[in-house]
Amino acid sequence: MPAPAFWNTGPARRSWQAHLLRPLGAIYAGATARRLRKGHPHRADIPVICVGNLNVGGTGKTPTAMALAMALGDGVGIVSRGHGGQLTGPVKVDPNQMTAGDVGDEPLLLSAFAQVWIGRARDEAVQLAETDGDLKVIILDDGFQNPFVHKDLSIIVVDAQTGFGNGLCLPAGPLREPVAAGLARADLVLSIGDETAQDRFSETWGNQVTVPRLTGHLAPLQTGMDWTGLPVMAFAGIGRPAKFFQTLRTLGVDLRDTRALEDHQPLTPALMTRLEAEAKAKGAQLVTTEKDAVRLPAEFRPKVLTVPVRLQIHDWDPLQARLTKLGL
Template sequence: MSLPAYWFTPPDRPGLRARLLTPWALWRARRAGADQVGWRAPVPVISVDMLAAGSVGNLPAVLAVIGQVQRLGFAPVILARGAAGPVRIDPRRHCAEEVGGAALLAADFAPTWVAPDWAEGARAALAEGSADCFVMMGGLRDPALIKDLSIGVVDAVRGFGNGRCRPAGPLAEPLEAGLARVHLMLKVGSHAAQARFAALWGARISSPVMAGELQPLETGMDWAGARVLAFAGGEDPALFFAMLRGLGAEPVRFEALATKEAYGPGLLARLEREASLRRAQLVTTEEDAVRLPLAFRRKVISLPMRLQVPDLAPLDAALTQAGLRQDK
């Protein structure tokens, strides 16, 4: 399900619908979490969160941060928010419906806990064992757990859209408030997209900026000329579909699914039948693949994507300032 087009009109021409929704959107943003008091963990806490809805998602940025923290010699624990728990995710026992697809994938890279409350998850992880730091998959605006480092992620293609809060625009809160929370900005996109983003929004960002680009992970699969029927959920699967085209695949059709749409028997049977009739291979994202029933997952190829960040110096400096020093 694509994001509303009016979210991404130019900031100086928001359109009637965005203008009408703006007062309600601002009231919602100011009310969220207003009465909560945060808990400070005994180890550094890092939040990695999207400032605005976009195609890139949060998981690739979280994995990039986790990878660098581990390369520096630390043992991070990932925190995710969900209805389950607090529980440490076991990929062999838990499913995406219980803990969320992104958190389930993250558990392959570092110990991952899910809980309804960020502080509750952190306390449970500390009670189980030691952790050098926590990396939150989101939670930038949630005051329940005090952060030592907040990394704001932005899709350089979509930027901050019309600069308004949901549902009038793609932002979770007024842009100035979101930027004030951020210690490091990570913009994700091609060189051309990042140049456009810098021209439009760069003057409003005062924190250090780091650039990265999503790239397909090499798996040995030759996509050139491959007939595919690609499907994906999430807020906007356009980037995934564009990446398949860039690899040389020949799509017979792309199907964008609603963000929370369940992969029920009817939908799966329809996808399989169409792929068979059109002699195409079913393809989806890693996060969507883990939501599929195991028997059906074997019929689908997933395309993993990873965030490539050429210059990690801004992240290293931010981690040091947050208390993750290499001379620990």
Template sequence: MNAPDFWWTSNGTWQAKLLSPLGALYGFLAARRFKYNPRYKAKQPVICIGNFTAGGTGKTPFALALNALLREAGHTPGFLLRGYGGTNKGPLLVDPSNYAAAEVGDEALLLARRGPTVISADRAAGAKLLEQQDISVIIMDDGFQNPSLHKDFSIVLLDAKTGIGNARCIPAGPLRMPFKKQLGRVSLLMVVGEGNKSELQQEAAQQAGIDLMRAAIRPVSADALEGERVLAFAGIGRPEKLFASLKEAGAEVVETMSFPDHHYFTKEDARLILRVAEAQDLLPITTTKDYVRLDGREEQSIARLANVASVLEVEMKIEDPDALLERLKPVLGSAKV
């Protein structure tokens, strides 16, 4: 599902108020589970990339940026994630040439192009498999709230434009558990993008002695889209991020289509996208994560869409990468290089 609009409305909507009892129960149970001691500590240091809320804040682009940064510094990272959206629960070492997004999830395929990647619903079991690979550090994409695996360092991403929304827990709001319960295990708060909706959370983090750094998601080679009339489609946590990025890149976004997060596109979806795009002479364009769910499939309409669709590639730009490396030194000190 995609995050409902009322999650991001600061004033209490009737939907949020109606769902608040369920949200309070969800938050209570999640916070109680969060207190459990990890049942496994990996042989290599684990750096977790997480967020306070459900929905996209750029964890996978950040994991890729961190991977590049660590490799430049002489480390050999491997990726660990759940494999959300795939049928295989793992633990499984992902070979992108042998597995499809329907099996291992779109994020796993993207990460596996950059380094050893293991998916596992059981993070501890996944870490045991990953530590057998030729790696020196584990980058854990998501799983901040999962207590099964010890994290040596947790970087939590916070969207500057949305903050924590209405500050309520799922399903009344976007929080995975009460904000203050999560704050105590944050090693570093990474504020992503520009905006003023996260100032209270930034202030709370600073008062708790947590370091703050900044990053931003930027389109790659966006100049080619200047003046291009497009149909933008996406099945990600917050599709509006794609639409906004395209407008910022100078594209004319004529039509938009939003699908549930990690949506597995059907033949009917592809036919609809193609029909609307062709009727108005629009360029279909989507995200990298969505494209890997189209690429390589044999259904005629989906293969045709994959052939004509463009991809808005983005990358996470860390404002001060040297400062981040310095902050990680105590964690990486024991890692082999």
């Protein structure tokens, strides 16, 4: 289900729906605060870097975890919840034996960049990673509000275009906790978006960001594919499918139709057969994201093109200074 439009109006233009639901948002924020106070976090013997957010939905955590894993090199482990998978963990992801149906799409995608462990109890997954892998650092994919894992470095990832929405907590807004409370525990904020979006974030939220801020953008990975003029029907089951469709437009495709699916939605053979028929009727090539591609049924993988994107961080220095303090 797409997020309600009134979530992303900005704090200065909150709708009547947001004001009506605001007391429920306060209750949600209070419950989050109580859960954080009651936690007894496991402290790993190696640094744990949390890539989290304050918003629900897609903000760019997975590309950020990829970028960190590539920058840190050997000895990196990633711990994820494994959303959408049947296995509850803790278990190490084996991309040769496991599917997205087993461990979730994001862990399977991340396993191309580092060793990955999943577990709904993330403290147990962290402990397994410590003993199971020869690691120098663990990247905690999501889990900023999880009180059971100690974080040595916490990075809040935010979409620069939408920012922190209307600044209210669920269900009045998109936040898991208030901005001030979240940033009080964070070390860095990473806003992801183009220059216009970054300016908008600065104008709306800049005075509330109390920690060093990084900026970055997602760029299509250069694979040698010439997308210009290619008739395309695009589908995506990610947090914000519209961002992917806009990426295709910037590549110059002839975007004939789009399908925005639910985040992590299973790509069943029946669904893919229907999408294939619709694309054929439009004379278009099916195209999707990397995260969706790992959920494709085997028989459809040769039929669907993928557009991989990578995070480009504009200035690594504030992050590198923190990593150096951790001995990385």
